Amino acid sequence: MQSYPNPCPCGYLSDPRHQCSCAPGHIQRYRRRVSGPLLDRIDIHLEVPDVPYKELSSEYSGEKSLDIRTRVVNTRNRQLTRLKGDRIYCTSYGYH
Numbered sequence: 066m067q068s069y070p071n072p073c074p075c076g077y078l079s080d081p082r083h084q085c086s087c088a089p090g091h092i093q094r095y096r097r098r099v100s101g102p103l104l105d106r107i108d109i110h111l112e113v114p115d116v117p118y119k120e121l122s123s124e125y126s127g128e129k130s131l132d133i134r135t136r137v138v139n140t141r142n143r144q145l146t147r148l149k150g151d152r153i154y155c156t157s158y159g160y161h
């Protein structure tokens with residue numbers, strides 16, 4: 066099976082930083098190459114813009130898991146204190 070990761074043959078159709086050089090007919094032909102029955106099995110179609118290299122290579126990788134865990138544990142403890150005596154242990158809906 067062949068995949069089509071780009072929105073057009075040149076790959077720049079939805080890129081705000083580059084000009085797409087494809088003719089509309091080329092784009093239509095390119096997209097028709099993905100078969101209808103295959104597309105019917107895909108429920109969600111997303112256009113995902115490329116991430117600039119500078120962002121990908123950034124040292125910052127987000128908040129550390131330990132910091133997130135500490136925040137969640139502190140929040141849960143505050144909630145347990147607040148709900149003490151109410152026979153409720155958590156106000157969130159779902160799995161605990």
Ligand SMILES: [Zn+2]
Nearest residue numbers: 073075085087
């Ligand atoms: Zn293009």
